[in-house]
Amino acid sequence: MSPVNPSAVIPHSGWYLLAFRSELSADPTPLAIGDRALVALREDDRVRVFDAACPHRGAHLGYGGRREKDCLVCPFHGRRIALGDATRPLSVAEYPVLQWGDAVFARLTGDPAGDRGFAQAVEKYAADFPLVPAVTLPVAVDSAYVVENAFDGDHFKAVHMVPGVRGWTASPGPSGELVVEGEFLMQTSPWQDERHKEEVRWRAIRTNTVRWEYRPRFLARAYSPGVVVTEFGPEGEVHVIVTAAVPTPEGCVARVAVGVRDHQRDTLPVIVAGSRKALAEDQVIWEHLVPGAPERLDGRDEPVVAFREFCADFPAAPPMTGDAR
Known part of the structure; x- marks a missing residue:
C-alpha cells in the first residue's frame, strides 16, 4: 500500500x-x-x-x-x-x-x-453514545491507513506511548464486519485527575515496581474500509470512538467522532483532546511514509493483513446511473 x-x-x-x-x-x-x-x-x-x-x-x-x-x-x-x-x-x-x-x-x-451490520450497530449505540465531532483533518495518505491503525497494535506503543498492549487478534464478525480485540496496559486511567496520576507515579518509583491498575479493553469493528467503531475502556467506563476516512485526490479527510454516556459527560473534553492529539501524531508518520518501500510483515502484523484482505473484498461503487435504493 x-x-x-x-x-x-x-x-x-x-x-x-x-x-x-x-x-x-x-x-x-x-x-x-x-x-x-x-x-x-x-x-x-x-x-x-x-x-x-x-x-x-x-x-x-x-x-x-x-x-x-x-x-x-x-x-x-x-x-x-x-x-x-x-x-x-x-x-x-x-x-x-x-x-x-x-x-x-x-x-x-x-x-x-x-451494510456489514453497520445499521444495526448505529441502532445499538446511538441512544447511549451520541456522537460529537472531535477531528476533521485532511491527510496526504491513502484513506485505508486511517482505519488500519485500529488493527496495528504495536503502533499504539511506538507512536502514542501507551505503556503496553496485550492481545490484538482479528476475526470476522457475524455480519461480515472485521473485529479486533485487545487490551491496553496502563498505570492509571487517562481520565483520572492529575493528583491521582502523580500518586501512582511516585508509588512506582518508591517500590520500583509498575502495576497495571488500568487495563481498558479495546474492541474495534471495521464495517468498511472507511469506518471503524471502537469501544474503549473497562466495564462501566466504556466510551465509543468512530474513526473514519473519505478519499480525496490528495489523500483523504480523516474524521473522528466520540460518544459517551450521560454520566461520563465530564470526560468528553479530555477524550476529544486526546483524539486530536493522537491523530496529529499519526499524521506525522503517515505523511512521511516512503513511497514504494517494501514491506516485510510478520506474525505481529496478522490483524493488519486481515484488514487489508477485508478491504479487498469491497467492490467499487456502481456508476452514477439510476436510483441507488
Missing part, C-alpha cells in the same frame, strides 16, 4: 462518515467521496445525499443548485433535476444515509450486502 494510491479516489461500496451535520449548510452542500461528486440536502432533522452531476450537461448541483420541492434546479441551464426518482427523464440517484448524533454516514450502493 503506497502513501497515496491514485486508485483510492475510486470509491468502494461501503459506508463512509461523509460529514458532520455542523459542516452542512441549509443550502445544498457539495461533497465528494473520491472522484464521486455528491450533494447533501438538509430536511429538518433528516439529511439526504445524491449524485451531484447534472444528467443534462454535467454541472455540479451543489454549486448554485436551488431546491424546488422534489427537484434541484441546475445552475447551468435551469433544468429541474428530480431527486432519487429514476422514472423521471432527468434525475440523480439517492444514496442510503444513517445519522448518529452529529455524524452523517452514507454508502454508494443500496445493496444490503454493503
Whole structure:
C-alpha cells in the first residue's frame, strides 16, 4: 500500500462518515467521496445525499443548485433535476444515509450486502453514545491507513506511548464486519485527575515496581474500509470512538467522532483532546511514509493483513446511473 494510491479516489461500496451535520449548510452542500461528486440536502432533522452531476450537461448541483420541492434546479441551464426518482427523464440517484448524533454516514450502493451490520450497530449505540465531532483533518495518505491503525497494535506503543498492549487478534464478525480485540496496559486511567496520576507515579518509583491498575479493553469493528467503531475502556467506563476516512485526490479527510454516556459527560473534553492529539501524531508518520518501500510483515502484523484482505473484498461503487435504493 503506497502513501497515496491514485486508485483510492475510486470509491468502494461501503459506508463512509461523509460529514458532520455542523459542516452542512441549509443550502445544498457539495461533497465528494473520491472522484464521486455528491450533494447533501438538509430536511429538518433528516439529511439526504445524491449524485451531484447534472444528467443534462454535467454541472455540479451543489454549486448554485436551488431546491424546488422534489427537484434541484441546475445552475447551468435551469433544468429541474428530480431527486432519487429514476422514472423521471432527468434525475440523480439517492444514496442510503444513517445519522448518529452529529455524524452523517452514507454508502454508494443500496445493496444490503454493503451494510456489514453497520445499521444495526448505529441502532445499538446511538441512544447511549451520541456522537460529537472531535477531528476533521485532511491527510496526504491513502484513506485505508486511517482505519488500519485500529488493527496495528504495536503502533499504539511506538507512536502514542501507551505503556503496553496485550492481545490484538482479528476475526470476522457475524455480519461480515472485521473485529479486533485487545487490551491496553496502563498505570492509571487517562481520565483520572492529575493528583491521582502523580500518586501512582511516585508509588512506582518508591517500590520500583509498575502495576497495571488500568487495563481498558479495546474492541474495534471495521464495517468498511472507511469506518471503524471502537469501544474503549473497562466495564462501566466504556466510551465509543468512530474513526473514519473519505478519499480525496490528495489523500483523504480523516474524521473522528466520540460518544459517551450521560454520566461520563465530564470526560468528553479530555477524550476529544486526546483524539486530536493522537491523530496529529499519526499524521506525522503517515505523511512521511516512503513511497514504494517494501514491506516485510510478520506474525505481529496478522490483524493488519486481515484488514487489508477485508478491504479487498469491497467492490467499487456502481456508476452514477439510476436510483441507488
